[in-house]
Amino acid sequence: MNAPVFAQSLNGDIAKTHSLLRFLTCGSVDDGKSTLIGRLLYECGAVFDDQLGALDRDSKKFGTQGDNFDFALLVDGLSAEREQGITIDVAYRYFATPKRSFIVADTPGHEQYTRNMATGASTADVAILLVDARKGVLTQTRRHAFIVSMLRVRHVVLAINKMDMVDFDQKIFGKIVRDFEIAARSLDLASVTAIPVSARDGDNVARRSDRASWYCGPTLLEFLESVDASEAPGADAGFLMPVQWVNRPDLDFRGFAGTLASGSVRPGDSLRVLPRGQRSNVARIVTHDGDLNEAVAGQAVTLTLQDEIDVSRGDVLVSEGANLRHGLTFGAHMFWAVEAPLVAGQRFLVKLGAFQTQAQVQALHHAIDVATYAPAPAQSLPMNAVGLVTLALDRPAVFADYARNRDLGGFILIDRLTNETVAIGLVNDAALAKRATPGEPAIPQWRLAQWWLSLERRIGVAGTQERARSMRRLAGEGAGAALVFGLVAWLSGSVLAGVAAAVLDASVRTGARRASARAQRHLDQRRDYNADGGGI
Amino acid sequence: MMSQLTHLQKLEAESIHILREVVATCEKPVMLYSIGKDSSVLLHLAMKAFYPAKPPFPLLHVDTTWKFREMIAFRDETARMLGIDLIVHINEEGVKAGISPFASGSRVHTDVMKTEGLKQALDKYGFDAAFGGARRDEEKSRAKERVFSLRSSQHRWDPKGQRPEPWRLYNTRKKTGESFRVFPLSNWTEADVWDYIALEEIPVVPLYFAAPRPVVERDGALIMADDERMQLRDGESLQTRMVRFRTLGCYPLTGALESEAANLDEIIHEMRHSRVSERQGRVIDHDGSASMELKKQEGYF
Numbered sequence: 001m002n003a004p005v006f007a008q009s010l011n012g013d014i015a016k017t018h019s020l021l022r023f024l025t026c027g028s029v030d031d032g033k034s035t036l037i038g039r040l041l042y043e044c045g046a047v048f049d050d051q052l053g054a055l056d057r058d059s060k061k062f063g064t065q066g067d068n069f070d071f072a073l074l075v076d077g078l079s080a081e082r083e084q085g086i087t088i089d090v091a092y093r094y095f096a097t098p099k100r101s102f103i104v105a106d107t108p109g110h111e112q113y114t115r116n117m118a119t120g121a122s123t124a125d126v127a128i129l130l131v132d133a134r135k136g137v138l139t140q141t142r143r144h145a146f147i148v149s150m151l152r153v154r155h156v157v158l159a160i161n162k163m164d165m166v167d168f169d170q171k172i173f174g175k176i177v178r179d180f181e182i183a184a185r186s187l188d189l190a191s192v193t194a195i196p197v198s199a200r201d202g203d204n205v206a207r208r209s210d211r212a213s214w215y216c217g218p219t220l221l222e223f224l225e226s227v228d229a230s231e232a233p234g235a236d237a238g239f240l241m242p243v244q245w246v247n248r249p250d251l252d253f254r255g256f257a258g259t260l261a262s263g264s265v266r267p268g269d270s271l272r273v274l275p276r277g278q279r280s281n282v283a284r285i286v287t288h289d290g291d292l293n294e295a296v297a298g299q300a301v302t303l304t305l306q307d308e309i310d311v312s313r314g315d316v317l318v319s320e321g322a323n324l325r326h327g328l329t330f331g332a333h334m335f336w337a338v339e340a341p342l343v344a345g346q347r348f349l350v351k352l353g354a355f356q357t358q359a360q361v362q363a364l365h366h367a368i369d370v371a372t373y374a375p376a377p378a379q380s381l382p383m384n385a386v387g388l389v390t391l392a393l394d395r396p397a398v399f400a401d402y403a404r405n406r407d408l409g410g411f412i413l414i415d416r417l418t419n420e421t422v423a424i425g426l427v428n429d430a431a432l433a434k435r436a437t438p439g440e441p442a443i444p445q446w447r448l449a450q451w452w453l454s455l456e457r458r459i460g461v462a463g464t465q466e467r468a469r470s471m472r473r474l475a476g477e478g479a480g481a482a483l484v485f486g487l488v489a490w491l492s493g494s495v496l497a498g499v500a501a502a503v504l505d506a507s508v509r510t511g512a513r514r515a516s517a518r519a520q521r522h523l524d525q526r527r528d529y530n531a532d533g534g535g536i
Numbered sequence: 537m538m539s540q541l542t543h544l545q546k547l548e549a550e551s552i553h554i555l556r557e558v559v560a561t562c563e564k565p566v567m568l569y570s571i572g573k574d575s576s577v578l579l580h581l582a583m584k585a586f587y588p589a590k591p592p593f594p595l596l597h598v599d600t601t602w603k604f605r606e607m608i609a610f611r612d613e614t615a616r617m618l619g620i621d622l623i624v625h626i627n628e629e630g631v632k633a634g635i636s637p638f639a640s641g642s643r644v645h646t647d648v649m650k651t652e653g654l655k656q657a658l659d660k661y662g663f664d665a666a667f668g669g670a671r672r673d674e675e676k677s678r679a680k681e682r683v684f685s686l687r688s689s690q691h692r693w694d695p696k697g698q699r700p701e702p703w704r705l706y707n708t709r710k711k712t713g714e715s716f717r718v719f720p721l722s723n724w725t726e727a728d729v730w731d732y733i734a735l736e737e738i739p740v741v742p743l744y745f746a747a748p749r750p751v752v753e754r755d756g757a758l759i760m761a762d763d764e765r766m767q768l769r770d771g772e773s774l775q776t777r778m779v780r781f782r783t784l785g786c787y788p789l790t791g792a793l794e795s796e797a798a799n800l801d802e803i804i805h806e807m808r809h810s811r812v813s814e815r816q817g818r819v820i821d822h823d824g825s826a827s828m829e830l831k832k833q834e835g836y837f
Contacts, residue, residue, distance in 0.1 A: 020543040048813035074676075089698060091679040092672045094725045101543045103723055115700045122702035151702075230540065244553070245560040249589035257585075259553045259704070288587040298541045300552035302587070313560055337700050351705060354560070410703045419709035421699040 021229060022103045024090075024120040026148065027130035028140035029109035032161045034087055036130065036199035037106045038071025040221065043206035046095035047074060071199070088113055090120040099225045111140060114384040115337035118147055118424055122410070125229035127153045128220070133166045133196075137179045143370040143384075145180075149187035150333060150386065150426065152403060155227055156184075156192045159220060164198040168212040186373050195220055238319035239263035239271065242353035242398075242407060243311055247302055255286055255302040256311055258354070261407035263319060264296045265303070273309060274316045274398040275326040280307040314355035316398040316408065324408065326398040329362065331432025333402075334413070335386050335424040342381040344389075348422065352411035355397050359413070362392040365435060375435075388431055402426035544732055548581065551720040553704055554683055555585040555667070558718050559592055561708040562665035565718075568654075569595035569622070571607045572784045573740050574669030574721055576614075577729050580738045581720065582667075583618065594621035596657055596666070600649035601626060602637055602786035604762050610741045623661070627653035637788040638767060645786070655691050658715065665716040673725045674814065677829035683722050689713030695829065726814050730807060734800045744803060746780040746795040757791030782807070782814055 025033040041047050047055070051074070059070040072087075087108040095102050105120030121127065127148040131141055148156060158180055166172050177194045184192060195204055196212045197220060203209030206221040218226070240261040247255040265271075269282045283304040285292040295301045303317065311317075318324055336342050342361060350359040365388040367378035381387040402409030413423040541549065558565050567582060569575050582591040597611060615622035627635075630648040637645040658666060672679045682698050684706045699707050710716065721729070733740060751758040752772050759766070761774055766788065768774065779792035780803070797803040 018543055019540065020546055049811045050813050088696060089680045091676075092723065093679060094673045094723070096725075096727065101728075116698075119700045119702050123704075245556045247586065247589055253588055255588075257556055259549060286588065288584040296541070298546060298549055300549040300556070300585070349709070351707065353705075354557075406703055410705060412700070412702065412705050412707060414707055414709055419707070419711065421701075421707045424700055424702050 018099070018101065020101045020103065021126065021224060021227070022105070022124050023126040023128060023224065024105040024107050024117075024124040024153070025128045025130060026107050026117055026121065026144040027109055027159075028132070028135070028138045028144075031109060031130040031132045031135075032072075032199045033109060033128075033130050034072035034074075034106055035070075036128070036159065036161065036197070036205065036220075037093055037104055038069075038074035039199045039202055039205050040104070041074060041093060041095055042069075042071060043202060043221070044095045044097055046093075088116070090116045097221070097225055102224065109140060111143070111384055114143070114147070115335070115424070117144060118151065118335055118337075121148055121151045121153055122424070124148075124151075124153045126155045126157065126224065126227055128157045128159050130159045130161050130199075131176055131180070133160050133162045133169075133172055133176065136176050137183055139371050141180070142183050142373075145184055145187060146368070146370055146373055146386070147335070149184075149189055150335075152188070152406070154190035155229055156189050157220065157223060158192055158194040159199075160194060160196050161199050163196045163203065163209075163212060164201055168196065168203075168209070170212075170214045173212075173215075193217065193223055195223065237262045237405075238322040239265045239269070239317070240319075240322060240324070240405065240408065241265070241303070241317045242355070243313055243315045243317060244354045245313060246311065253304070254308075255304050256317065257300070257302045258317070259300045259407075260295055260297045261353070261405055262297050264294055265319070266294050267291075270320050271305075271317050272320060272322075273311050274318055274324060275396045276310075276315075278307075278309045278311075279320075280305040280309055282306070314353070316353070316355075318398075324398055324400055325429070326396050328394075328396055329390055329392045330397075330399055330427050331365075331388065331390055331429045332411070332425045333368075333386060333428050333431065334381070334389050334426075336381045336383055336422070337424060338415075338420060338422045339383050341383070342387070342389075342423070343379070347416065349414040349416055350391065350393065350397075350411055350425075351414060352397055352399060352427075353407050357393050357395040357397065358416070359391050359393045362390040364389050365432070388428070388435065389425075390432065391425075399427050401428055401430055403428075403430070544728065544735065547724055547728060548584075548732070550704065550723060551578075551581045552585040554706070554718065554720040555582055555591075557706055557708065558665050558667065558716070559586070562716065564661070564663050565593040565665040565667065566596045566623075566658075566661070566663040567591070567593055567667040568669070569597050569611070570669065570784075571597065571603070571611045571741060572669070573729055573733060573744060574671065574724075576738050576740050577724070577732055578667060578669040578721060579614070579618070579620075580736060590618075590620060593667075594623050596623045596625065596661075596663075598650060598653040598657055599624050599626045600645070600653065600786050601631065602645075602649070602765075602788060604741075604743055604760070604784065604787045606743050607741055607784060610739075614739070623657070625653060625657035625660070627656055636765070637786055638765070642789050645789075658691070663715065664710070665718055667718050667720060669721050670719050671721050671724050671726070671729070672719075681719065681722075683719055684708060685717040685719065686710060687715050687717060689715075691715070693717075726807065727804075730800070730804045734804060741784060743781045743784060746778050746798045746802075748776050749779050749792065750774045751777050751779055751792055758794070759790075760787055760792055762787040 025037055027033055055069055055074055058073045087106065089108065091106045093104040093106060105124060107117035107120035129141065129145060129148065131137060158177065160173055160176050163173070173196045195217060196215050197204045199205060203211055204215065204219045206219060208219055240263060241258045242261060243256045244258040247257050265282055265285065267282050267284055270279065271282060272279050283306045285295050286302045286304060292301070316324070342364065344361050344364040347358060347360045350357060364378055364381060366375035367381055367385050367387040369376050375388070378387060398408065400408040409427040411425045411427070412421050413425060414420070415422050567578065569579065586592060595615060627649050630652065635645055635648045670678055672681065680695060682701045684701065685693060686699065687693055750761045752761060752768060752774055754772065758777070758779055777794060778796060780795045780797060781790060781792055784790060795806060797806045
């Protein structure tokens with residue numbers, strides 16, 4: 001993992017063209033995320049006079065800033081949010097400066113709504129992580145830093161907010177920066193830039209503050225306008241395109257529509273169709289504006305091939321030599337998004353790119369502690385937790401580690417009955433391989449402490465049901481075996497026979513339970529197959 | 537070395553991806569066509585997404601019977617030129633009940649003719665996914681809505697129960713009776729829409745361009761008398777002024793703005809220097825800050 005680069009001054013190249021930057025604001029509750037976005041929009045002239053009029057009315061009705069504008073009300077759009085003064089769901093906001101266009105995801109700070117924060121982070125290039133100068137780095141700050149790093153938002157601005165409340169004290173700023181530096185050491189971030197701000201008053205947001213004369217780095221806006229967030233293409237980033245839709249208007253035309261996930265493609269290029277591996281060459285790149293002689297990553301195009309081969313939605317077109325995996329199982333980090341906890345053995349629909357099939361969570365290897373970022377054994381994964389799992393698919397998929405390709409590494413799990421999105425997943429075979437390698441230090445110093453922690457957790461609310469269930473099962477089996485022992489021992493007059501019968505009884509029961517579970521799974525599968533109609 | 541896509545190229549690709557995802561996963565999609573500039577862009581993107589095929593869905597216009605006449609002419613001409621099926625639905629019960637913006641007020645008129653009309657049409661034809669041209673920058677509750685917005689069989693939106701929607705991965709599963717509203721232009725701004733219209737030379741209704749038009753000043757808005765149903769109140773008089781429209785809806789509910797901007801360059805310039813938001817001219821948005829959210833919960837687009 002790369003150590004974060006702390007940059008308090010900026011050397012980035014000013015973008016030469018009018019480009020698009022997507023960023024999110026995150027951090028704990030009441031750290032001032034919505035206020036900061038409201039302030040940015042206001043300073044960049046993206047708040048119109050009639051909206052200011054409404055803001056003035058709303059500030060008087062719901063506001064927390066006395067007679068001043070409560071900028072948070074510019075972004076908290078749902079009535080429940082305005083009444084409660086909190087952000088529940090991610091809001092997207094738009095503004096532009098002469099240098100760049102920006103899409104902002106303003107995400108909720110409450111732990112309960114972390115899934116909405118993850119949604120906002122998934123498409124961001126830069127994360128603004130807010131910290132209240134009076135409170136410092138909190139568990140939620142660490143949690144959001146972790147999710148940001150996991151989703152590979154590579155650049156973080158540590159915006160230390162409410163500096164006006166601590167008299168712009170450089171020591172306080174310095175301490176928070178050091179605390180975060182220590183916390184973020186094991187995270188995979190390309191850069192961390194710390195900026196002292198007051199979202200309420202506007203210091204170092206778009207205007208340089210004269211109250212923090214000791215700070216000589218960029219303002220937040222200067223940073224956002226100049227950061228180079230383009231992802232360096234990996235050495236093996238060949239052409240990849242998941243087939244999203246087969247375009248077949250008549251017998252003479254058969255095109256494969258999709259968005260390029262990486263690389264580029266030209267007519268004549270040879271390619272393979274995964275997972276089956278058929279080979280062909282690109283005939284045309286068809287668009288409404290005429291054929292192209294090249295298409296690049298991010299473009300949505302339609303390709304025709306030189307050969308009549310069978311290609312359907314969910315297949316992936318790749319350049320020769322592309323290093324992609326396909327198969328029935330992969331390891332993945334999973335963010336669990338719903339109340340009912342994840343338990344190994346459960347079955348879901350998985351959607352990865354344009355591919356969809358059923359899958360079983362074969363194993364839950366560990367959960368990741370959001371405060372220490374260390375793996376901890378887990379029986380189940382509660383809402384808002386992250387764990388490492390092995391997923392077993394019903395049909396072979398084409399995939400890559402998320403770190404290499406977002407489109408072929410990011411997936412969602414869908415509940416087959418409620419259709420809810422229950423998890424956001426990131427393929428990570430590397431993490432699984434690392435875990436399985438013998439001789440690799442498995443963080444032994446953590447093991448015991450974590451075992452206790454997990455025990456403690458199971459005694460807590462999240463694990464209560466599970467614990468009660470296993471206790472009941474054990475007690476039931478124990479009692480049954482004891483009864484058999486007593487009966488046989490009394491009837492035969494032999495203690496040995498009693499023990500043997502009890503052991504036999506217990507193993508037959510376990511075997512029977514396993515067999516019945518297996519049968520149930522088969523039934524489930526068949527039912528799913530019928531209900532699902534073989535796909536979407 | 538490949539070139540980076542520009543801002544507009546990225547938006548275009550994202551929208552095409554969304555359009556295709558719906559067609560690949562839903563049974564009976566439809567495109568809500570409201571004749572405005574956003575609809576023009578959405579339709580243009582659909583022509584691109586499925587080329588050389590035609591968009592594999594019809595257009596649906598929920599006609600409140602109070603649209604500008606120029607809008608109706610533009611609608612019919614567009615469908616004819618592109619060779620796409622156009623369904624026009626009018627809430628006949630509302631017409632029979634004599635609902636109108638003048639007699640019933642903006643709220644009742646919009647509820648009955650637009651929201652109810654839309655639900656009737658979707659139910660009548662059994663559409664399970666409806667594209668709309670709404671953008672998140674238009675209004676605060678839209679800023680919170682997903683690209684794939686799930687609606688119950690009663691067409692209601694549950695703002696607190698929205699599914700996570702990471703990357704460009706859309707959960708397109710729904711139960712029988714449920715449907716999606718899908719917003720391919722979610723991440724576009726008003727400026728992006730006009731820049732794209734200029735770049736791609738997309739036709740729009742001439743009402744967006746300034747011309748001398750008969751208007752009356754009412755409740756702080758300039759209302760155009762588009763036909764003989766416009767009744768003048770005491771003390772009101774029709775004046776011919778140089779005006780244009782920034783958004784288009786029912787003519788009695790859409791305020792014009794005084795302008796000399798008669799071509800694309802001029803309106804883009806004017807928009808960039810405007811100090812009021814796009815929806816300021818819409819009467820229905822001002823019933824209260826949360827009124828759009830309520831309308832959406834009730835099934836408004």
